[in-house]
Amino acid sequence: MLIAPNENRRNQIRRIAEQELENLEKWKEQHRAKPVSLVPRQLGGSQSEAEVRQKQQLQLMQAKYRQKLKREESVRIKKEAEEAKIQKMKAIQREKSNKLEEKKRLQENLRREAFREHQQYKTAGFLSRLDTKMPCRSTCQIAPCDPQSSTWAYKDSLKEEENRKLQKMKEEQHQKNELLEFKQQQQEEERTKIHQAEHRRICEKYLLTPGVCQLNLRNLIRSFALRQLCTSSLFLS
Template identity: 45%
Template sequence: MPFAHSADGYTKIPPNESKRSKLQRNAQKEEEELRRWKEENRPGPIQLAPERLGGAVSLAEVRQRQQVELRQSKLRKMLRKEEMDQKKRQAEEEENEKKKALQREKATKLEMRKKQEDEQRQKLYQDDKQMKTEEFLQRMERSSSSVSMAASSSIPASSWTKSHEYRDTRREEENSDLLKKKEEQRRKAEILEEKQKQQEEDRKRRTEADHRRVNMAFLDRLEAGSSGRVPEPMTQTPESTNVWLDDDDDDEPQDTALSTVPNPSELHTDSEEENDCGHMWTLMKLQNRFPYYELDMLEEIIKQCNGNYQQAYELLDVGYFRTEEDLKVN
């Protein structure tokens, strides 16, 4: 056996020479036998007689057979695919049926369990109800017996009855207070309604009195005109340019832009313009200056004055300012 040589960090072992040489001889012998076997079993040359291939079938027949086989192979593939699909569908249907049966079984079990729970709950409820009714009846019997004993022994009422009596009295007092408040509100509403009606009636009376004064002034002017007396025109003042109404106890001035009219003397001097305007123009000017007179009344005054704007203006102006002064005095 060879000796091992040790060095720093490793050990060197030399090979066995006899074993190594033996393995090499065996390998060479096997290689020689393999080479000899290959040489002995080498195939010889092939010698075939020349002949025409394809047999007695023509090319057209071969192509036709190939087409037929191709069509048949396609049909066979389709049939095989249909069979596989049908088997697959059947397997899926069977699996679905199994799942449905399982779910149906679970649902029936759940329903049965719910019914059992409901029955148990109903039974417990009935037992509890019966127990409560028995307790209530016993309590009522005790209370009736205690009340009879209290009445016989003339014992004062308990705190429970006192509290109920106090509650009833408080409820009656609250109801009476509520009725009183409702009655007071109703009386206030009636008083307010009567006051509003009175104010409306007063307002109507004032407007009727104003209309009556205006009509009386107009009649006075007509009588003065028929007797031949011409009233003296009154000079205009800044207060006469605005008309003050007293409908709602509030003074509201009329728009001066509509009530301002030029001086009658200036209007009368321009004879050409007066001739062009005519009857309608005179009526429009008078209606603009005296808006509270009716249109028929203004037309009648213009006819009496023969279309003379100055005379109609003076006639209406006198009565208008008189009624205005009466309104201010009142």
């Protein structure tokens, strides 16, 4: 089933479209850009092209140097945080070692005090037995072994075993501290090598720059070397 189009409606739409196109063309003609006429004059200020390029190069190098200083500052802050953490760990381990030493000393004092009391008790018992026995030594019989002495011997063996364990723990703690110090020393050597290589690279790159840039860059290198020297002296102190 086909429906024939309305010719009047189609003609009306076509006329409206043609009218809008004509209006658009008129608007474009009215708003067309006019020719610009300016008085000729010199641009770029009073500086020459070579000076401007030299200034731009110097600004670029200074920006790179500022970025390097920023990175070094972040590395320094990180290093100080690591150093504080290591010092805290060392303090904790030192406190533990001191506590172990104090505990060992107290246990040794208690053991000696108990041994002295036991020795006094045994001496008094031996003297009392000598008073009650016959004066002839040949007829004397050997006294049986006191079970309390075996108890004290067992306690002494336990004390010695505990002391050995404490000594072993102390040696392990000392080894851990030495390992931390060795690791810290290796990290410091690696940082020093990296700084020296970077400093050498900057010197080789900046000292080849001609003109005023070379003088400014030498000043920057001197300040960088002074900063490295201050950092090293602070770390050594």
